[in-house]
C-alpha cells in the first residue's frame with residue numbers, strides 16, 4: 001500500500017496495521033531512501049519474533065496536562081510500573097516531574113527525505129512511543145519483556161529548522177524556529193552538538209527503560225534518519241532527595257527552585273490559539289549543553305560561590321532568606337550599602353520580575369558527566385533544557401542578560417545549542433505532528 005493513501009488518513013485505521021504496512025510491506029514506500037536499514041529491521045523482526053513541577057521533585061501534571069502523574073512510588077515494583085499517558089493534549093516529558101534518567105537523541109533525516117519520509121517516521125514513532133509508554137513492546141521489539149518496566153517513561157519528539165526545508169511540508173514555518181543568535185561572550189559551541197532536524201527526549205526513572213526505548217526508536221528509524229548525537233543526563237534517584245527540595249547540580253548548588261508550576265502557569269509553556277494546529281498545545285525546546293568547570297569551581301571560596309549565584313550553597317535559600325523557597329529581597333543592602341544579592345549574580349540577572357515579568361520559562365535540566373580522561377579529571381555540566389510558549393519573548397531576553405553579565409559565566413561554557421518545535425500531544429488514531437505534511 002502506498003503510504004499517504006486515503007486509507008492512511010487520521011483515524012481511518014488502527015495504529016497497528018498502519019505501522020505494519022510501513023515496517024513489513026513498505027519497501028515500495030521507501031523507494032530511493034536507502035533500504036539497508038529496513039531490510040535489517042525486517043530481519044531482526046523475523047529472527048526475534050505537579051504543585052511545584054520540574055526541579056522541585058514534587059508531583060506535576062501528566063502528559064495531558066490535566067491530572068496528577070501516575071507515578072506510584074510505594075510497594076514492590078511500583079516505581080517500575082509507573083506509567084504516564086502517551087495520548088493527551090500535550091506531549092509528556094515537559095511539565096511533568098523530571099525522571100531520574102534522560103537521553104536526548106539528535107537526528108538528521110536522510111538526504112533524500114521529503115514530507116512523506118517524515119510522515120512515515122512519525123507514524124512508526126507514534127506507535128512505538130504509545131506502546132512503550134503503556135508497557136508493551138512495539139512490533140519488531142525483539143525484547144518486549146523489557147517494555148514492561150515503564151518507570152514513568154516519557155518520549156518527547158521535536159522538529160528542528162531543517163524539517164521545513166523538505167518539499168511537501170505545508171505548515172507555516174515558525175519564525176522563531178532557527179538557531180539561537182550567537183553569544184560570542186560565552187559560547188564555545190562545538191559542531192558535534194549542533195542543532196539537528198529532529199530530537200527525541202526519552203526520560204524514565206530506570207536507566208534500562210531509557211536504553212531499551214532508545215534502541216527501539218533508533219532501530220525503527222534507521223532507514224529514515226541518522227543519529228548525529230546522543231546526550232545522556234541524570235538527576236537524583238527517586239526517593240533520595242528530601243521531598244520539596246530541588247536537585248543539586250555538580251557545583252553542589254540547589255538547582256530548580258524558581259520554576260513555573262503546571263496547572264497554574266500553563267500559558268508560560270504551552271502554545272495556544274495563535275499557533276498552527278500541530279503546535280497548539282505544543283511548545284518550544286531549547287537544549288544547551290553547558291560545560292561546568294569543576295576544577296576552577298573547586299578553587300572558589302564559599303563567599304565567591306554564593307555571591308556568584310545569589311543563594312546559599314547549603315540550602316539554596318536566597319542570601320536574604322532562611323530556606324530554599326523564601327522570596328529574595330532585592331532591596332536588602334549590607335553594612336556598606338551594597339546589595340546583598342549582587343547585581344551580577346546569576347539569579348538576579350535571570351529572574352524575570354526585575355524585567356517586566358514576561359520572561360519566564362520552564363527549566364528541566366539534567367546533569368551530564370562523561371567521566372575523566374587522560375586530559376581532564378572531569379567532562380561534566382548541565383543539559384540545560386528550557387520549554388516556553390514564546391521563545392523570543394520569554395527565553396531570549398534572559399539568555400541575552402546572562403551572556404552580557406553573569407558571575408557564574410566564569411565557571412560555565414555553553415558547548416552545544418539547539419532549538420526545536422515540540423508538537424502538541426497526540427489524540428488516539430492520530431500520528432504525531434500531523435498537519436506538518438501534506
Ligand code: HEM
Pocket residue numbers: 249251253254255256257258259288290291292309311316346347350351352381382384395398399402408412
Ligand atoms: C551550567 C549552567 C547553569 C547553572 C549551573 C545554573 C544554576 C542555577 C541555580 C543554582 C539557580 C538557583 C535556583 C533556582 O531557582 O533554580 C538558577 C536559577 C535560574 N537560572 Fe540558572 N543555571 C545555569 C544556566 C542557566 C541558563 C543558561 C539560563 C537561561 C538562559 C538560566 C536561567 C535561570 C533562571 C530563570 C533561574 C531562576 C531565577 C529566579 O527567578 O530566581 N540558568 N540557576
